[in-house]
Amino acid sequence: MTERYSFDTKDAFLEKLDELVRSGVPRGSINTFTPYPVHEAEELLDRSESPVRFFTGAGAVAGCVAGFAFTIYTVLSWPLVTGGKEIVSVNAFIVIAYELMILVGGLSAFAGFLFLTRLPVFRNILSDSVEFSRKFEITVESEERR
Amino acid sequence: MSKPRLGKRNLILAVVIIGVVVASVELFLRRTPDATFLVALTFMTAVVEGCVALAATGELSKGVWLIPIKRELYSVYPLLLVVAFLSLLLGAKIEIYDWSHEPNRWLNARFFLARNFVVLLLAFFAARKLVRAVSRGSPNKNRYAGFYIALFIVSQSLVAFDWIMSLEYPWVSTLLGGYFFIESFLTGLCAAAVILFFRMRDPSHGLTGTLRDTAKMMFAFSVVWVGFFFAQFLVIWYGNIPEEVGYVLTRVNEPPYSWLSRGVILSVWAVPFVLLLSGAVKTMPRVVAAIAVLMAAGLFVEKLVFVLPVASVSPPALAVEIALLLALVAAHMAGSHSIVAQEVTTPVENDTRG
Numbered sequence: 001m002t003e004r005y006s007f008d009t010k011d012a013f014l015e016k017l018d019e020l021v022r023s024g025v026p027r028g029s030i031n032t033f034t035p036y037p038v039h040e041a042e043e044l045l046d047r048s049e050s051p052v053r054f055f056t057g058a059g060a061v062a063g064c065v066a067g068f069a070f071t072i073y074t075v076l077s078w079p080l081v082t083g084g085k086e087i088v089s090v091n092a093f094i095v096i097a098y099e100l101m102i103l104v105g106g107l108s109a110f111a112g113f114l115f116l117t118r119l120p121v122f123r124n125i126l127s128d129s130v131e132f133s134r135k136f137e138i139t140v141e142s143e144e145r146r
Numbered sequence: 147m148s149k150p151r152l153g154k155r156n157l158i159l160a161v162v163i164i165g166v167v168v169a170s171v172e173l174f175l176r177r178t179p180d181a182t183f184l185v186a187l188t189f190m191t192a193v194v195e196g197c198v199a200l201a202a203t204g205e206l207s208k209g210v211w212l213i214p215i216k217r218e219l220y221s222v223y224p225l226l227l228v229v230a231f232l233s234l235l236l237g238a239k240i241e242i243y244d245w246s247h248e249p250n251r252w253l254n255a256r257f258f259l260a261r262n263f264v265v266l267l268l269a270f271f272a273a274r275k276l277v278r279a280v281s282r283g284s285p286n287k288n289r290y291a292g293f294y295i296a297l298f299i300v301s302q303s304l305v306a307f308d309w310i311m312s313l314e315y316p317w318v319s320t321l322l323g324g325y326f327f328i329e330s331f332l333t334g335l336c337a338a339a340v341i342l343f344f345r346m347r348d349p350s351h352g353l354t355g356t357l358r359d360t361a362k363m364m365f366a367f368s369v370v371w372v373g374f375f376f377a378q379f380l381v382i383w384y385g386n387i388p389e390e391v392g393y394v395l396t397r398v399n400e401p402p403y404s405w406l407s408r409g410v411i412l413s414v415w416a417v418p419f420v421l422l423l424s425g426a427v428k429t430m431p432r433v434v435a436a437i438a439v440l441m442a443a444g445l446f447v448e449k450l451v452f453v454l455p456v457a458s459v460s461p462p463a464l465a466v467e468i469a470l471l472l473a474l475v476a477a478h479m480a481g482s483h484s485i486v487a488q489e490v491t492t493p494v495e496n497d498t499r500g
Contacts, residue, residue: 049425083386091383094376 003140010038013136017044025140033137052112059108060101067097154484160477161228164470171463172235179241181457184309185449186467187232189333191266191305192326192445193475194225196334198273199298202291203331205280211359218341219334220280221482222475223273230266234259236309242457245315253312262304269297277486302327310449313456317393319382325374329445332367332414335360336438336445341479343435354429361428364418364438372415396455406451413444 007013013034020030027045034041071093079087114120172183201219204212212219237259240246245253276290303323311322319325342357382390397403418437427433446468453459478485 083384085386091380095380 001142003142005138005140007136007138008134010034010136013138014038014040014044017041017138020138020140021045029141031139031141033135033139035133035135038136050116052109052116055112055115056105056109059112060105062108063104064097064101066104067100068093070100071096153481157224157477157481157484161224161474164474165228165232168232168467168470169235171467173238179239179457180459181239181242181313181453182460182464183235183239183467184242184457185446185453185459186464186471187229187236188305188309188449189446189468190225190232190471190475191229192302192330192333193337193442193472194222194229195269195298195301196330196332197222197337197475198226198276198334199295199327199331200334200338202273202276202294202298205276205291206288206295211356212338214353214356215338215341215345216280217482217486218479219338220273220277221485222478223270223277224485225474225478226266226270226273228474230263230270233262233266236262243312243315245312253315258308258312262301262308265297265301265304269294269301272297281486298330299323299327302330310452313453314393317389319378321374321378325371325378328367328370328374329448332364332371333442333445335364335367336442337475337479339364339434339438343431346431357431357434358425358428361422361434361437364434364441365422368415368418368422368441372411375411375415397451400455403451403455406447406454410444410448410451413440414448 005013005016007016013032017030017032021027021044027047030045032038032041032045068090072088075087075089081087085092168183168186197219201212201216203209204216237255240255240258243253246255249255251257272290272294276287276294278284279287279290303326306322306326310326311318338360339357342353342360345351346353346357379394382394385391397407418441421427421433421437450459
């Protein structure tokens with residue numbers, strides 16, 4: 001069973017959210033739907049810092065290391081002097097390492113997001129009854145549902 | 147009891163005295179053609195134009211985070227007029243430019259001084275119109291903000307191409323104009339962080355969100371800065387053309403310029419990048435202000451790296467001139483209430499933005 005609260009104003013919405021959190025409703029069972037980001041709600045629900053950043057950081061470091069490793073390994077395996085530059089020309093490899101850092105960092109952030117949010121979900125988690133462009137909504141999922 | 151404020155009359159007096167002192171020093175006491183005044187003026191122009199450009203960008207993008215410090219940022223706009231008139235003093239030092247002995251259509255003393263003076267003057271008038279429109283809440287403020295930003299880009303590009311790049315004519319870099327206005331914008335952000343440090347000494351400040359956003363912008367623009375630097379460096383390194391590569395080789399390989407260059411990279415990008423990754427650091431006014439001062443110092447040293455291999459600089463005179471000019475900036479920010487007459491600030495609705 002899901003309890004649903006709908007509000008026209010941000011203040012009323014935040015007041016109810018605060019009341020729910022203070023009354024001991026588990027934060028994990030509360031979902032909010034707002035027409036624009038309301039950062040106070042994130043703070044009340046203690047969701048300001050997502051662990052997805054660790055996935056991003058790990059992916060970025062892995063991508064950067066892989067970029068340098070790949071380029072250095074290949075030029076050492078097949079050494080060709082180009083334009084009089086050194087065989088291991090770090091200046092040129094920075095571009096490859098940077099691109100791989102962004103690519104792997106971005107992909108791992110997306111993978112981390114899917115993993116942490118347990119997506120994809122095939123049941124309907126959105127409320128059918130409200131206009132999301134105007135209303136502020138809170139849903140509280142019961143224990144059995146979760 | 148209200149706090150004592152710097153009045154408009156005192157500020158005008160300070161501008162006149164400091165302007166006359168700097169001009170007298172350069173024209174009568176230090177008649178040797180060196181680049182001391184050029185370095186001081188280039189940095190001063192970056193600070194003043196950058197502060198107003200930051201506020202104007204906030205106007206156009208409707209940036210809420212900037213609202214609490216907009217008044218201080220706008221308050222330095224009268225100094226654009228000072229900078230415009232001081233730029234004429236470069237005429238007395240024109241011999242530091244090799245092209246002055248063989249002038250051509252673009253690089254000749256009169257046109258050089260005139261175009262820079264006119265563009266700086268136009269930037270001043272655009273900034274004045276903008277501040278007045280913002281003070282009145284006029285719907286035209288976005289138009290004036292656009293005008294100012296366009297003139298800011300032209301002006302900083304001219305500073306880069308004329309004042310700095312032409313020191314080593316015929317060396318050219320088409321990206322140097324963009325590089326300079328990014329630097330100027332970053333200098334404006336550093337000024338914003340220092341303003342916030344002083345404003346946050348008041349316990350009821352409510353400016354943590356603004357500080358966090360300013361620190362984020364500093365982080366972002368330090369990355370943009372290093373991107374611009376690398377974009378120029380990589381092309382010159384890869385092309386390895388003698389007339390291009392000499393400029394970089396001197397500054398990257400020869401001490402003391404090589405030490406200064408590494409110091410610039412460390413202070414403008416590497417150290418701020420590592421420190422500002424942390425969310426907690428972004429909410430500490432002292433640390434953010436210290437990083438801002440470090441970045442601004444790095445940008446100042448970079449101007450020296452551009453100039454020193456070509457022209458000499460007198461350290462004591464530079465210290466005095468830069469201190470006097472920055473004191474003017476600080477005085478204008480402190481007396482911002484008497485410069486920006488109406489309320490341009492409104493309370494920030496949401497101070498907990500991430």
